Amino acid sequence: MGEFVLRKDLAVSATGLIKNFGGKRVVDGVDIAVPKGAIYGVLGPNGAGKTTTLRMLLGIIEPDGGTRTLLGHDRPRDASDQVGYLPEERGLYPAMRAKEAIAFMGALRGLDLKTGRKRAVTLLEAAGLGHAVDTKIRKLSKGMAQLVQLLGSVVHQPDLLVLDEPFSGLDPVNQERLEALILAERDRGATVLFSTHVMAHAERLCDRLAIIAGGKRRFEGTVADARGMLPMRAHYVPVRDDAGIADHLPADARHDEHGWNFEVPDGGVEQALSRLIGAGHGIAGLSIERPGLHDAFVRIVGKAALEQAQ
Template sequence: MGNHLAVSASGLIKNFGGRRVVDGVDIAVPKGAIYGVLGPNGAGKTTTLRMLLGIIEPDGGSRTLLGHDRPRDASDRVGYLPEERGLYPAMRAKDAVAFMGALRGLDLKTGRKRAVELLEAAGLGYAVDTKIRKLSKGMAQLVQLLGSVVHQPDLLVLDEPFSGLDPVNQERLEALILAERDRGATVLFSTHVMAHAERLCDRLAIIAGGKRRFEGTVADARGMLPMRAQYVPERDDPTIAQHLPADARHGEQGWSFEVPDGGVEQALTRLIGAGHGIAGLSIERPGLHDAFVRIVGAAGQDVANLGKAATEQDA
């Protein structure tokens, strides 16, 4: 692995029950970056992460983690939040965090001290001595997340970390991810919620149908789609359509259309000449959600539910 990569994989393959769930995935995660693995539910994200961590072995391909060909050799330098959450309900919050650190080689005294500091920084100082069973689901999830960073890992791997969190705790989690990156850690997380990826990721991969369909920056993904213009006329009537590109659509906010290769000037000149005028005009690059739907849809996935799958939070 190159010295600039924290995680790399080439041609990862995994079969379950005669079905190929990961089919030749390549991953390259730069050190110190926040890297997102995106995809609809069932795309193979969790299986890919587990192969990268050495929890399960691939049926083909290779992977390297923090310089080790055998990922488990670097386990003490990794923090991991699995998709399936689980804490001992009788433990106090600070003890649960310290215990998870101890599993990665951190002594309990240091772990408890750091646990209190982390809980207070996350706005959970009042819950330091509260037993896990008395915490809400979202609070318990944050406690488990803090347990995955208490030993100050070089690599933090989070599988669908935002699932089940309310907006306040989502903000706390985003702040923690940024703080870990600023500390020097590499953060690798999976999600099907585009908003978090768009705000956080330095780079990302989109997986659909077990294959990697895209890799690059958020700007790279958004740049795959043309910009769109939103036009509001001073005088609106059906004849406007004849002066706009063929894909123009009329809505409550005016007219929307893809910006032609030559720009919008010709269309605007025609509109002004016809007396429709310009009450408003904006030009925007499509968001990551739009790029995600285009990329995954092009991969032959079920596009009908992608909008919902890409934006909704799990209950």
């Protein structure tokens, strides 16, 4: 593990975080560096140590080793009023109305109730929940209640928003609303740190991400960095697909009902295409693309970890 420099441009930083539970090491030397104003994802399968890492960063639990800084504070809880936090375990008072629940959560972070109620109405309307302003939490769907709790995490306009598996249990409509809210918070100037085991959300949202598996950080960088660890792949559809075509394709080429798939050679596809045209197979279709984050995740942590993430 190398040296980790704490910088003023980081909202959250940590070096060598370690946590043991019951004699088992669940977080093993994790480094985190979250730039101010970024959306940063902590990606990994269930049980990877993501929640424990976030709780150590926030000062909810103390690490058994390592150091961390939150918004410039060596003691993370000193920055609590500047932080919005959505824990993995959801919880709201069921008899409260949505507007009051949001204002109450803001009051816990130092926001006066009058301002909290006003902002709550604005937030609910922006999230497509204006009709639920005075609805009691017990009468809301699970997804709507989860969004209300999230709005309560941002009503005091925190500098840092930390979301633990925020998409869990949401239907596609509410997932879109949540993604829009995360982008809006980033555009407001907040830093957003969230954990997830669903790669699609990380791929769409994250400026940077860390991949954690087995309590260790296996990767840190941009989505493009992760995808760039794998070579591009080509999908080729010939005009004439008959015996002998494989002789003109790279050795790893595999045939399916739609054509041929193969890894783009270091020198590009031009030589293979020239051979195919010269042999009379022609080109009916050709596409070249970089593998997605899903494929990079498999390469980084292995298929066993991916199966855990499903």
